[in-house]
Amino acid sequence: MILLRKVRVFSLFILSHYAVKFCIGGDIITASEYIQDPGSIISSGGLYKLGFFSPNGTTNRYVGIWHNKIPALNVFWVANREKPVLDSSGVMTISNDGNLVILNGKKEVLWSSNVSTSGANAKAHLLDTGNLILQKQSSNMSTNDTTAWESFQTMCDTFIAKMKLSTNLRTNEKKVLTSWKSPSDPSIGSFSISLEPLNIPEVFLWNGTTLYWRSGPWNGKVFIGIPEMESVYLDGFTLVDDKEGYVYLTYNFAEVSYFSYFFVRSNGELLQPFWDEKYKKWRIDWSTQASDCDVYGKCGPFGYCDAKKSPICSCLRGYEPKKVEEWSRGNWSSGCIQKSLLQCARLKNGSTKAGKIDGFVKLENVKVPNYAIWSSPLEDKCQEQCLSNCSCAAYAYDAGVGCMYWSGDLIDVRKFSYAGTTLYVRVAHTELEGKRDLRAIIATAAVVATVIFSIGTFFAWQKSKKRGGKDGEQFSKASSENMLRGSLSKVNLQELVLYKLEELAAATSNFSDANKLGEGGFGAVYRGRLLNGKEIAVKRLSGASGQGLREFINEMEVISKVQHRNLVRLLGCCAEQDEKLLIYEFMPNKGLDAFLFDPLKREQLDWRRRFNIIDGICRGLLYLHRDSRLRIIHRDLKTSNILLDEELNPRISDFGTARIFGGKEDQADTLRVMGTYGYMAPEYAMEGRFSEKSDVFSFGVVLLEIVSGRQNNSFNEEDQSLSLLGLAWKYWEEDNVLALVDPKISVGCSEIEIIRCINVGLLCTQELATDRPTISTVISMISNEIVGLPRPNKPAFTERQTTTDTGSSRQSQKKYSANNVTITALEGR
Structure with missing residues (x-):
């Protein structure tokens, strides 16, 4: 975790x-x-x-x-x-x-x-x-x-790897964590942590006998009330039922030298420190006291806590404050009450007609209420079962849990920035009718506006045809801007900041060359500093890049929905006049390529740092492919798209070419191949077919570049017929793989680990996608969980390629970049 x-x-x-x-x-x-x-x-x-x-x-x-x-x-x-x-x-x-x-x-x-x-x-x-x-x-x-x-088995205030937080279901005996009374007194304090396995397992933090914080339900991988919790191969928690009455929670780290644990302080804060080997100090990775919303039941029954709003508490839709005066003074403990009676309550009160059936209000990215009750493994049964049960006040579904419903008070509902679960709160039909009427008005207005816009567009087009030239260009620009606005309306911008163009121009000194961090086919990236001192990176879509609009919209739609410490974070966007800009967190060390292929800077990348970068890229890809709510294929993974933070931790960036897969989708085809020469898998470059395995191929190239310190695309060797993959295969066949290793690396006791990484790199770049491992298997391989690695087949593109396109008509439609710039064709995707 x-x-x-x-x-x-x-x-x-x-x-x-x-x-x-x-x-x-x-x-x-x-x-x-x-x-x-x-x-x-x-x-x-x-x-x-x-x-x-x-x-x-x-x-x-x-x-x-x-x-x-x-x-x-x-x-x-x-x-x-x-x-x-x-x-x-x-x-x-x-x-x-x-x-x-x-x-x-x-x-x-x-x-x-x-x-x-x-x-x-x-x-x-x-x-x-x-x-x-x-x-x-x-x-x-x-x-x-x-x-x-x-x-x-006699734990104090600290939960370290391989310990067991347990409960005996037969005797209710618990092995719990207990805080110190004070920082100078280790006797048992007020706070304790226990595993509560009844119904759906959760972890509770108690202040005496009062619940103080909870983890949310366990879904087989994570506690869904902790957004920061990750399901990482070999790292993380396991819940075990030993079939003899005991249920226990334990965790482990694949890397033995990684020092991290959990402990509860005497003030009730549960936190996770980890040892930062580079800076030789402890850092805090996670804490239960990040905001007031972490306190259990902060907003009372049927209240809803959002740390980003002021005040932080509000009532769920269909409810109103129970004690208005107390709420006005910031005391929300009394919670909320229903505005209108539900159908069952109307019948109970003697109404001869129940009226219209109840409906549900949808709340996304929330911590679900306490005391969840499991009802069914089938998602399509959740709503039906809730409506048929008069005591059901809300329901939710998680793939790892199934249907959950709640009866009685809904307590400890909290809004998250990402992750969490979708909660459906039961309300009277009258709470939904107004909403439907409003939707009808909006829909009608939208239809009318669309008709007017279409008529106007037709006449503008006819006019531009007659005038041609400049008017035609203006019409094209207007069409692009309308396309952008339409797409912006579909993106959930709740967590994104909408910046003003003048604000970004001031932050970047009017997009001066002195602030330029890099440039690609889409345009340039600039370093900026906002008025509050925050440093940002501004990605500015090139006005001359007609193909960049789709990538801009796609990147915003994709990256706004995913959050992981090994993915670069999108802060906001700007769409004014003919400018389209994306604003990211600033990465002071730029791209991995700036270190790896620089004769002086690469000396800073010893093997341990390089291995940590490899591991971080793997974890980011695992999140994209398997652990995020969406299933995302990056399609342009390369060293220049791996950014490094101040501590040289990797962040995968540039999601302009990424594609989201449906739940049952394993691969897809496209006529619009997008990527960078030297990193694209053969089935993608030649046939337009992409999948998780095409990302794995790109990762394999990056892995070999990290080990060798040489760039696949600008390879210079005495044997000009070889690419980096060809040279790696040549050394592999000669049983001399250490000759591939960057001379700046001191091999020493890391020899076995380095050879293993080269083996994995060759397995990832095999010509047939079916032969390549998944990213979860790659993590298992490099962490030595899989002891005996298979022998790779000959990788694809072992000989140096030219940028001249030959072959089928389909291939002739594709354009590639011979450097680090991503180039795409203009065909429909």
Whole structure:
């Protein structure tokens, strides 16, 4: 999963200045090999340390576990959190009954593992997962030691990889996280986190016995109430029913060296820090206190919270404030009540005629209410089942859950910027009739306007035919602008800012060459700075680019609907006069090509950074192909379209040529091939057929460019007949693939990983699309999840190509770019 606020910092580092006085085993504690304050033990791989510490603001001593190789942000686990040692006389050892215990100077037991073992031959072992286990030693050499107790089952305030947040459905026993009482007191505080598996599983954060925050329902991949949560291959959460009464939530990271976890602070904030290896510091990836809307039930029953509005609370359609005076003072806890009785209520009140049936108001991108009830796996049954149930107040559908409905109060509905679920709120027919009347008026007006516009257009065309020249050009421009306005009306601009042309001209110094970041077939991209100081990138459609209008509209429609940390973010747009502009977040390091193919800059890209870029591109593609609500084929993936942020993290950009696939669509054909020579898959370049596998081919070329530091399109080798793919295949056949590696990379201990990436690059660029792996399989391959990789077939385009088009008439319709500019033909798409 996929979450910087300064948090408590403990006085841990003083421990590293002391030798382990009484520990002999390194990562083991026994009756004879114990630790005494300030001693410690370290896991075998050096990742975690167990020892005595004092939180800031107190001299009390506790035994805890924390990171060893990197600075510790907090202590993961505390043994004697309710009974500290009051001086430095503390000892952790194995007692006579085989329990792990903490003693003070008076030999009093302050804490015990409190399990039944086989006596003093037990041992405690600190693992490289951060788990401290107590093992019962077997007398039989052929039998493994058994685990009698583990710290992972007595969690404190921190949830780390491979821990289990669990609930026993039979006994209701729960393994929960509990906050510290304060940053200087690790005793149990007010806040706790539990897994609630009844109905549809959710994670709840409690303040005492009051619900404080919730995750939203689990859909098999993510909690749908957390938009930032990603379903990433090998990374992420798993919910397990062990069939013996226990349901537990756990997670893992494919990259062992990736340090991230979750913990709940003493103030009730649940957050996810991660270790930024480049800058050697902790950052916060996600938090439950991003806005007031994160607080459970902020707007009361039937209230609706939107952090981007002021005030943040409003009533759902068909409802009004229950206590108007309180709402006017900003107290929304009383919530809302129905304006009109529903059909069932009218019948119950003695009405002889129920009247028209109820309808539903649609709310998109929301966190659904609490206490969802599952009803059916079939989407087309949701509305019918809700209408047939008088207690049903709303319903929603998620492919991973099925139909959900709610009876009683709708609590904790929240608007998201992206992701979330569509909620259908049941309302009386009278709430919909006004809306339908308004739609009818609008529709009628639109028809009349269209007729008038069509008549005007016809006469303008006739006039332009007679006059020709300049008038004809003006008519063409007007048609383009009308096409643009029509398309803009179809795009959900709720999350996009509509900028003014004069504002963007001022931000870019009137689109000066000094601010130009790059240029393509569509026009140029400029660096800009708004009046509030925010830096932006402005993509300006070239006035001479007749083909660019469609790409402009397509890019806005596509990228406004997807959000991922490895995709560049669209901030807004501008359409004034004859100008069409898209505004993006500014990427200070420009494109990957600016680093990779620059003799000096590429020295900054060591192998670890290059591998992280490869991994980021994979994750972005996986989101486009499989994990987003839409299924998107990029069609122009190349190094210049991979932008780098200030930390050299990759962001896929330029969605002007992207296509959205339907749910059952695997591939499509087009006469209008769009892409860049050297990156297009053969079936796309020659036949106009594209699919996920054509994006995989482009990725394979990019992968080989990252490894080699050489550009496929401007390849210069002594053997001029070879392309980069041809050279890679030549070295592969000669069993000399390391000759392909960029000399700026220090291979060293990364040799196996580099060879594996070259193998994957060749698998991705095989000539037949059916032979290429999917992007999810690629992620599994480069992460070493698939141990033995298949041998690739000879890739496509192993010889250098010319830009002269020959062959079929269909091929003659296509135009390609021999550089980094995307060129398209003008045929209908």
